[in-house]
Amino acid sequence: MPAPEPRKGTPDPTLTEDEFRRRFLSQFRDPAFGPLAGELDRVAAAAWDAYNHNRKSPLTRKAGPGFADPDYDLAVDWIAARDAIGAAQQRHEDANGPARLLLISSSSRSEHTCPGEMSKTYRLVEIARDVFAGTANIEIEVLELSRLAAEYGRHIHPCKACFSTAAALCHWPCSCYPNYAMGQTQDWMNDIYPKWVEAHGIMIVTPVNWYQAPSPLKLMMDRLVCADGGNPDPTRTHGKDAGRAKEIELEGWDYPKHLAGRLFSVVVHGDAAGVENVRRSIADWLTDMDLIPAGVSAELDRYIGYWKPYATSHDDLDQDLAVQEEVRNAARTLLEAVTAKRAGALVSAGEDLKEPRQK
Template sequence: MRIKSIGEALLGTVSAPAPRKGSASPRLDEHEFKRRFLSQFKDGAFQPLKTELDRIADAAWDAYLHERKSPETRKAGPGYADPDYELAVDWIAAKEAIEAAQAHHEDPGGPLRVLLINGSSRSEHTCPSELSKSWRLCQMARETLEQDGFRVEFLDLSHLASEYGRHIHPCKACFSTAAALCHWPCSCYPNYSLGQTQDMMNDIYPKWVEAHGVMIVTPVNWYSPSSPIKLMMDRLVCADGGNPDPSLTHGKEAEQAKREELKGWSYPRHLKGRLFSVIVHGDVEGAENVRRGLADWMRFMHMESAGPAAELDRYIGYWKPYATSHDELDRDRDIQEEVRNAARTLGEALRAQRAGRLHQSGQTLDDPRPK
């Protein structure tokens, strides 16, 4: 794949490979669509409303049949590549929230902000009937940071499993087709025709943008980060090189996005310079690899580690029964203090960064492999 000529690049006529096709269609017929749609109303309280639900199912089928992904739109307006392109109002609202968060982030007189993330899906408010050790470790970090004067935003991803209407829908991997096809913020959701609504990421993006520092606390789940952390990670791909102007690709026009990338994509780093801390705990194996993976991911986004003491992988109740794991955490005073020290390290680095005393070598160098 190459640009044919400089002239073509300037004219926007770069040749691009056609998007590959051939997989089986997932489209449903009317009977199966309505069966799935109505399956969410099994509770007996809905039985007297059968007529109304059938009418609603007819309307949902029409939206699905005609693929009305974003039924509410308005023209992009000035500042966009195509001012007449119809942008989803949901996306516009998310973009405006990110811009407001960026203004808070850049305010030199504002508080230093830390986004503290609990990655465990366990809580006492659903099937496990018990809060997680990650949640407890977060509270230790939160108390330490707040005592030191930092503004802490707590993102508790356990709500994905316990709160009605909370989802992080999976990344559709637009970036792997072409960088310009991945929009910042993500424009894949909500998709009303597919029922892919109530997505949490439009609330999450501004929290990352506003933060000066991010601290992630997560358990190891089968040698990997927890499911909520991985869902969030994948949907943050747009923060690292994503296209802030969907009108440039007229939405999801894949071939046009390929041409834009082949002209030479700038890979804007929307979270560049934010500091991070990561705490990973396990009970058998995998903590070191998960900690390294999370740290590498944030470094790849051009975020910066607050320091070695801010990156921690530990085992709590190593090969001990799960039933007594909280008791093991009670006894492990060392890890409790290590978590507090990680928070202190992040705080110290944030203050040094604001004062201009935190220097990362190589920051001004051009990246020969932007991607």
């Protein structure tokens, strides 16, 4: 069937130069920048020129051998991210290397910013980390997502849903960022992708925020869509050519599973509602990407201080020795599954079956 034309018609978000300059300069409201007004004016002019001419990726080089179009100009940022993922995959496949475990602390709460107190999520991650730390030949990586709120220059920019236009338009790793023309820089995902790729086991610990996964976790989840069927060769679509991407998908897309085979554990905690649904949705997301559940004890949803005051929630965790031990058991289950899989002793029934409905 012929590929349909990409649908158009949403309002144009292009800014005038005056509005662009107002927004750009608004980040320098501190009086300390006052003596630098002339310099900032010149910087704003350069930024406007980049925006006006849409210089998304000002530094590029020819793709070279191994790509569908070797003469296509690829962003050097994307090439560096691709190379980092390739090195991470080699570490993942090294049978003589350590078992690599990624622990993800998903709360945005931290004593280093407005809440003034650490999260219970962080404490649960530390409980799990202690389990892993007592085992030889283990490498542990903790991804602390609260740094999005507490650390200067940390961003996970939102997914633009390229995949929903056509699977081939979603590149692995994501090529939407950095976008220098739009000021969408300092994106954390190019550092995060290799952490997932090298891992043999992944443990996500998260609170419930308004019946849902917290925003830092959801941002990361959305930006991992490219790991589930994403296109590893942007030259095939000549960057973001939506029409060509539709043609490629309709010709037959193989939906490569770039994170398949990693094992996972999910621990969800809350105070009043939502833990079961959030745990299920995260587990469903991971299994849809062909990650493997480590076992029943590795998936946990619990209330800590059920309907009690927030002010005493850490005290409630102190007293809840059962949930602390359940988190340890989740970690032990993940570690046992990772060890068995690396030894070739883990059986996952049906793992070699071909999924008839790819999407």
